[in-house]
Amino acid sequence: MREVQKLLRLPRSTIRMLVDAGFVSPLRGPRNAWRFSFQDLIVLRTAQALADAKVPARRIARSMKALRRQLPQSMPLSGLSIAAEADRVVVRQGARRWQADTGQYLLGFEPSTDEGSLRVLQAPAPDVETYVERGSGLHEDGRLAEAECLYREALEKCGEDAVLLYNLGVLLEDMERKADALAAYERSLGADPAFADCHYNVALLYEALGKPREAIRHMAQYRRLQKKP
Numbered sequence: 001m002r003e004v005q006k007l008l009r010l011p012r013s014t015i016r017m018l019v020d021a022g023f024v025s026p027l028r029g030p031r032n033a034w035r036f037s038f039q040d041l042i043v044l045r046t047a048q049a050l051a052d053a054k055v056p057a058r059r060i061a062r063s064m065k066a067l068r069r070q071l072p073q074s075m076p077l078s079g080l081s082i083a084a085e086a087d088r089v090v091v092r093q094g095a096r097r098w099q100a101d102t103g104q105y106l107l108g109f110e111p112s113t114d115e116g117s118l119r120v121l122q123a124p125a126p127d128v129e130t131y132v133e134r135g136s137g138l139h140e141d142g143r144l145a146e147a148e149c150l151y152r153e154a155l156e157k158c159g160e161d162a163v164l165l166y167n168l169g170v171l172l173e174d175m176e177r178k179a180d181a182l183a184a185y186e187r188s189l190g191a192d193p194a195f196a197d198c199h200y201n202v203a204l205l206y207e208a209l210g211k212p213r214e215a216i217r218h219m220a221q222y223r224r225l226q227k228k229p
Contacts, residue, residue: 046082
């Protein structure tokens, strides 16, 4: 522990939080001391980078714990890119980006070094990006009713967008409206049947609703999509 603290300049409390959240799993060595692996150090280095980017310690803790809940236990953290955007913790997997603490997807852009231009990572309908950013901000601030109204307005204006519907489903789950959340997720899959993370959320929701057959079906679809290159 002392060596890791010195190497990464991380407080002991942050390291313990990441261990308790299951992000790092050190073995026990002589005298019950923690022995960190190279992968553990990669995860801890990410936390250090967030701290260096002035992300508040509480937000790092909340985001990391929320991210562990959202991810399948089998998914290696090394397959994700975790970074700070302003004071938010943003996760990127492939072309998708989402906020770690809310699970809501974000739309973004990627620079093209060949042409000096911006390439859209996800092709939004008109104004979808603005709605997604505003909705995720309202959700993060705890203004859930306002976020729901915004997402429903966006769907009326922009049509059945998979990311808008997915974010609405996440929001409705946080509002303890499971049936409404399930309906939003199913509409998201109607817009994008290959939305792997939506299949995963639907599987967990069906399991919570006591419908194991549907849960198994969606989890199987999620795993098939995860195996695709």
